[in-house]
Amino acid sequence: MVLAVTEAPSPEDYRGVWVYLEHDGEELLNVSLEIMGKARELSDTLRTELTGVLLGSGIGHLARISMEFGANKVLVVDSPILDHYSTYAHTKAMAELVRARKPEILLIGATHDGRDLAGRLAVRLKTGLTADVMRLEIDESGLLVAGVPGFGGGILAMVKCEASRPQMSTVRPGVFAPLEPDRSRMGTVETVEVDVSEQDVKREILERVVEERVDITRAEHLVVGGLGTGGDLTLIRNLAQLMGGEVGVTRPLADEGYVSRDHQIGTTGYSVRPKVLIVAGASGAMTFTSGIDDSEVIVAINTDREAPIFDHADYCVVDDLFKVLPPLIKEVRGSRE
């Protein structure tokens, strides 16, 4: 053995549920609010406190909002060093907080930054981490049981972390629902200092572009394009706009850069739950369909009658999307006028 290993304290010393509150400097990400909704329930079951953890620069105003969404307590680390996410500085700050306060559960959104942090932090804290979970429960003995999707979403493994603490999970965006914000919810805000300095950042941001912040997980209506569109999303966009909804895509279209990753549905994208989802030109890979299963009504359009997407649809249209979408757009537009 070359790499160092140290001993950790015992599980009984850990108490409370923590949610790492990811934000963009101005607003909390929806996934953070979603996790808080679920974490509130877990805290109640465990009869313990729910703490939100905010790391950033000039983010004090987010503490109040966190309480409206369910936190009893918010820990705020406000430092210019933590302005944008950096693996080293954020991991160091979180490790210091966890070691000092010892939460039994730590939940983090399964965003790219959230996963970048969680994977590193779990090893530093010598604890177990479940990834991208879609279910969270407390068992009879008070352990967290996390539902981890595997094999493209076809199987959910219920996973525990028995001996080490905190029990960490990253949580898939779009799976849980936030609480209705309630201004009368009270709690305490504590500002904490951690030992991070310029030397801890260890990366330089050369460029940073955040174009748009769409949230397809909340959309009431979604029109989704797959590779069958050939990358031409004009009709998809038109219909989505007329329906007052958003545009979704399968992974290859996001890979090709036709739209940002924020529009991507599936195991490596978002899970959605609209009232109506129209999907055109997608074959229905399991990694994709596991993201649309919570939709109320699904209409699928595909030229191939045998396409697996039809097994996941309420209404199946075997036809060319370029022939069916224009008259459908006409119908919807007609009703708007």
Add this chain to the structure above:
Amino acid sequence: MKDGLKIVVCAKVVPKPEEVKVDPETMTIVRTEVENELNPACKHALEMGLQLKDKHGGEVILLSMGPPLFEGFLKMGIAMGADDAVLLSDRAFAGADTYATSYALAEAVVKIGDVDLILCGEETSDSSTGQVPPGVAEWLDVPQITYVSQLEIGEDGRLRGKRSITGGHEVIAVHMPALVSVEIGVNSPRFPDFRRKRWAEREFELKVWDIGELGVEPEMVGLPGSHTSVDRLIEAKSPERLREFVEGTPEEKAKKVYEIIKPYLQS
């Protein structure tokens, strides 16, 4: 910088997702007759490594932890252009979660020695955690850039990676040695070279390291070295859908679809 780059590509072999079934009686995964493949994201990582080697010289070493059946797939990686392959294979490694996996891989990187860059896939299609790459980086105490679509070495010798973040992307620079996880779909992995393939299959011998050779304690790897355990498996069944076919001309179908969705649009 020394002559060229020493790049380790961490690669795993996975069952094709469509082929995996759960035995409803025992609720265990049926692995017999399942077709395997090199994990897609790992293939993109290998291609990225080979491109860096084409540009800067050096060597690309495949690293994998898994059963002997992985060998054939690693040889395909050799045929694609990798110079060497190390397979960590021992019963003691079995049952590892991402903690124990990242530890074993990190120890292997230390043993390989003098590595400038470790490339991983963003995630595997069987466990899809994306946790192994940051885990390996933490064990090695090197910087990481995850979810990378473009990677280059700047004039200052630092590694520059374009990574996707919520709502956009960032380009960040870190010092090497470093670890990078590569996004699915960012390049087209090259085909195995025919002559190399014959050579890889007939003559090339990959290194197989057991736990003694890796020099790690049994309680640090495999099941004993893991922090998480699977309680039970649930088949994540999609809800039953109506699956009603809408017939007619495109216009008639459009009209029918509109009638179906109309009530939802008005609410």
